[in-house]
Amino acid sequence: MSLTRQWSNSWRECRTLELKTQNSKLGTRNSGSNVFSDVLVDVLSIGHRVCFRASGRSMNPTIREGERITVEPVASSDVRVGDIVLYRTHRAVLAHRVMTIESRDSAGHIFVLRGDASSTCDESAESGQILGRVVSVEREGRCVDLSSRRAKMAHKLRVCASRLKQCVRRGFDKYAKVGNLNQ
Numbered sequence: 001m002s003l004t005r006q007w008s009n010s011w012r013e014c015r016t017l018e019l020k021t022q023n024s025k026l027g028t029r030n031s032g033s034n035v036f037s038d039v040l041v042d043v044l045s046i047g048h049r050v051c052f053r054a055s056g057r058s059m060n061p062t063i064r065e066g067e068r069i070t071v072e073p074v075a076s077s078d079v080r081v082g083d084i085v086l087y088r089t090h091r092a093v094l095a096h097r098v099m100t101i102e103s104r105d106s107a108g109h110i111f112v113l114r115g116d117a118s119s120t121c122d123e124s125a126e127s128g129q130i131l132g133r134v135v136s137v138e139r140e141g142r143c144v145d146l147s148s149r150r151a152k153m154a155h156k157l158r159v160c161a162s163r164l165k166q167c168v169r170r171g172f173d174k175y176a177k178v179g180n181l182n183q
Helices: 031-045 149-182
Strands: 002-007 015-020 049-053 068-073 084-088 093-103 109-114 130-139 142-145
Touching (some): 031 084, 031 130, 084 109
Parallel strands (some): 015 049
Antiparallel strands (some): 002 015, 049 068, 093 109, 130 142
């Protein structure tokens, strides 16, 4: 595994570490993945941004398999509904969207998360499981800022289109059932 230090030329200068491994796929159960996720956790915990290639299709079309994502450290109190967070489960490190946030007294928050391509939510995550926020994705040679107004509107349009498609499908299924009963 090699760590490459890069300097961002964005509106603010920040330290970014790009993680490169033989097998940097998060969510797999081999030792290479465990080392990768351990280094990822350590680097984010000391305040550095991290870039790596995403694997899996759970965040399609926002984050596609093989695209390079940038994750910045974030306090769980700064996470908002709609953010894409990197969090640790008992079996993997995942990046999914925050659907709802439930408050607990002094113990922090409970986050309900879901991949954009999924129709069901994941198990909820506690404040201590949140590692960082996905701030950008590199797609076809350009950087897409996921906190931009354009990215947020694109996500909302995809959600509306998906809901409309589900309603039409349910209506068609009801019509087909009624048509079969009348025959």
